Amino acid sequence: MMTNKTVISSGHAKYVRGASCYIDEVDxxxxxxxxxxxxxxELGCTVYKFHDDTSKTQRDNINAIVKYHNSKERDLDVSVHFNAASKTDNPRGVEVLYYSDSNKKLAENMSQAISKASGLKNRGAKKRTGLGFLKGTSKPAILIEICFVDSVTDVNIYEDKFDEICRVIAETISGKMLAVVKKASTKKYHTVVKGDTVSAIAREYDTTIAKIKSWNKLDSKYTIWIGQKLRVE
Ligand SMILES: [Zn+2]
Incomplete structure (x- = not known):
């Protein structure tokens, strides 16, 4: 999918809560x-997001969500939910709901992508014709059920892979890849032995004498001594 403009909303509302067990769906x-x-x-897409903070009834809630989506110029409508069935330790997984058959492929891709990025079981795309959000929104739409709030396995995976899940949802919507997260730089040390010079050490660790001087607060003569631990990265 190459989507530049997306409206994304959270399921249910502040005062019309969804499922709750080991985690709370709305939160x-x-x-x-x-x-x-x-x-x-970050991917350069236009995005409008909506959380319903005012509705007090389910009908008002669906109407508020649908109205917000339909008020924006966009290519895709996305709703985020969490599923529930009954308490279990077993994995249940991710599924993505769609209404119009033309959105089946996107729903399948999304479910598979989330499963692959997280390890959640892939329940796949499910056609649903009775859901207010899917019925009411006028653009291509999917409703993502990320995982089950009452599956211990799902919740553990979700909490561990939250960032991966959010990244892959954004990537699947936009058809673009996010920059790979740079790992925090790890410091590296070298213990000075007889015959070492700062310039030789700099060459050995593919760095510069200026950096070694600054990391280790060396004097202007680059004085080092045997047994000294020098930061080299
Ligand atoms: Zn829900």
Whole structure:
């Protein structure tokens, strides 16, 4: 999918709560939507996000979500939910719901991508014709059920792979890849032996004498001594 403009919203509402067990659906959906929106911004996409903070009834809630989506110029509507069935230790997994058959492929791709990035079981794409969000929104739409709030295995995976899940949702929506996260630089040390010089050490570790001087606060003569631990990276 190459989507430049997306509206993404969290399922349910502040006062019309969704499923709750080991984690709370509304709280987690909001977190995920915020993170996905951030990644879509990073990818240069236009994104509008919505959390319903006012509705007091289910009908008002669906209407508010649908109205927000339909008020924006966009290519795709995305709703984020979490599933529930009954308490279990077993894995249940991710599924992505769609209404129009033309969105089946995107739903399949999304479910598979989240599964692959996280290790959540892939339940795949499911056609649903009775859901207010899918029925009411006028653009291509998918509803992501990230995992089950009442599966211990799902919740553990979700909490561990939250960032990976949000990244891959943004990447699948946009058809673009996010920059790979740079690992925090690890410091490296060299213990000075007889015959070492700063310039030789700099060459050995593919760095510069200026960096070694600054990391180790060497004097202007680059004085070092045998047994000294020098930071070299
Ligand atoms: Zn839900």
């Amino acid at each position: 987690e959906a909001r977190k995920a939507v915020d993170q996905v929106a951030e990644y879509l911004n």
